Amino acid sequence: MKFTAICALFAVAVVGSPTPPPNDRSNTGRTQRILLNSRSTAANSSKVFDPRTVWEQLGFAYRKYSATMGAYRRNTGSPHPLSSRFDVRSVAKRTTNGSVPLVNYNADLWYGEIEVGTPPKPFTVVFDTGSSDLFLPSTTCSVGCARHTQYDPSASSSAKDTGQPFVLMYGAGETAGEEYVDDVFVGGYEAKDQTVGAAWAYSPEFSKDAFPPDGLSGLAFPEISEFEGSPLFQTLAESGELPQSVIGFKLSTTPGDSEMVIGGTNTNLYRSDTLTYVPVTNKGYWQVEIDAISRLGQEVVESQAAPAIIDTGTTFVITSYSIAQSYYANISGATAHTEGTDTYWTIPCDTINSTVPTFTFGKRAFNVSAQTYNLGPDVPSGDCLAGIAASSEMEFTIVGDVYLQNVYSVFDYANATVGFAELT
Ligand SMILES: *[C@@H]1O[C@H](CO)[C@@H](O)[C@H](O)[C@H]1NC(C)=O
Ligand SMILES: *[C@@H]1O[C@H](CO)[C@@H](O)[C@H](O)[C@H]1NC(C)=O
Ligand SMILES: *[C@@H]1O[C@H](CO)[C@@H](O)[C@H](O)[C@H]1NC(C)=O
Ligand SMILES: *[C@@H]1O[C@H](CO)[C@@H](O)[C@H](O)[C@H]1NC(C)=O
Ligand SMILES: *[C@@H]1O[C@H](CO)[C@@H](O)[C@H](O)[C@H]1NC(C)=O
Ligand SMILES: *[C@@H]1O[C@H](CO)[C@@H](O)[C@H](O)[C@H]1NC(C)=O
Secondary structure: OOEEEOOOOOOOEOOOOOOOOOOOOOOOOOOOEEEEEEHHHHHOOOOOEOHHHHHHHHHHHHHHHHHHHHHHHHHHOOOOHHHHHEOHHHHHHHOOOOOOOHHHOOOOOEEEEEEEOOOOEEEEEEEEOOOOOEEEEEOOOOEOOOOOOOEOHHHOOOOEEEEEEEEEEEOOEEEEEEEEEEEEEEOOEEEEEEEEEEEEEOOHHHOOOOOOOOEEEEOOOHHHOOOOOOOHHHHHHHOOOOOOOEEEEEOOOOOOOEEEEEOOOOOOOEOHHHOEEEEOOEEOOEEEEEOEEEEOOEEOHHHOOEEEEEOOOOOOEEEEHHHHHHHHHOOOOOEEEEEOOEEEEEEEOOOHHHOOOEEEEOOEEEEOOHHHHEEEEEOOOOEEEEOEEEEOOEOOEEEOHHHHOOEEEEEEOOOOEEEEEEEO
């Protein structure tokens, strides 16, 4: 039996039509912009946070990395290089007791459209650079898929059943189904014979109310895939059709302002002179080295030259306890809240905006705005939640949407690099 994690990711997506319209604003002829919906915008959720959702987010991230590291080991025969910095022994004790009210989950996520099958049918998916598998609810789904658009392989002349079952671990529940291959259209390109997990059951985290998109599409490397076939980004990169094997993202909570582009970047959205690439240090995740996290020009010593994973599917920046503790140590009124191995910090709302971090990649400093770092007030204390959380089980940094909303990000598959640029 196979286990995959998918997680609290939240990212993007959209659709590619087989015949793209000509009003393409990206820098390539065929590429379409994929407009992304932001969940918080759609749901107009308030910025008041519920601490339970923070614990839940941190738990999801832990389970996602636990499962994907397991997949890496099975796929490559070697432990993931970061597994020595990851405490796998605590997987069992992290199992949720089921008391977390999922409806309160208000972290952000971005999603858009893909089309699957012949004739192509539209679905919405989150695109997650922190995992590698694509799944959708199928028409045979009997649990948890109500009101989602469901994939019907029998209605697609290009669908082939591989006969391979899968189980994806997600939070308290499991998502199970069967792997098919079918043609997937995304951003104006076709991924032929793409592996698609057709789910028979969705856990409550994926119910329509908790999770507006239909499915999820991982955009990382095959080393962390649970499925037999090639992950979507590899299929696209190997199709030979992309002008460049890159995906560009802009994530924003402003309606209509988020998009993903495949095969190029939208040069209107960033300052080209600031585009800075860093090499992927180990294929699997989009894993790079961060030069440092700093504040007011002071680098957190522990963060220098530390491993970092660029993950559109994680809301927070989650780092090691030592990095986070040093970061917050000099901030007046910063209060740590710890449960088990996870910690988040709150800071008085009238001063939190002046405590924002800067992340340096490839020697270029990228500021994080108060708007994305300040996650809003905690009702009991009146203090505001800061966007850098910590896990004492992960000695690496997951760079999620708190940072990624501040930059244009470029994932280059063939060159195995990640680029960041200042937004225009
Ligand atoms: C959005 O805001 C409106 C007006 O404040 C409110 O009536 C509605 O319930 C909100 N929608 C959601 C999904 O929270
Ligand atoms: C489950 O865990 C939460 C904290 O994570 C705790 O408040 C609650 O009492 C626990 N419920 C049970 C049934 O153990
Ligand atoms: C925190 O304060 C100490 C002592 O004043 C200083 O050495 C260090 O650089 C500061 N760190 C940050 C991140 O500001
Ligand atoms: C980043 O923040 C620093 C400190 O506030 C500021 O001096 C610098 O101009 C900012 N950089 C950009 C690109 O906004
Ligand atoms: C802090 O920044 C947020 C987001 O930009 C803003 O809504 C809020 O009013 C600011 N708070 C203060 C005290 O300036
Ligand atoms: C990526 O690699 C291709 C050739 O493999 C090269 O033409 C291109 O310039 C590279 N892009 C970057 C940003 O390094």
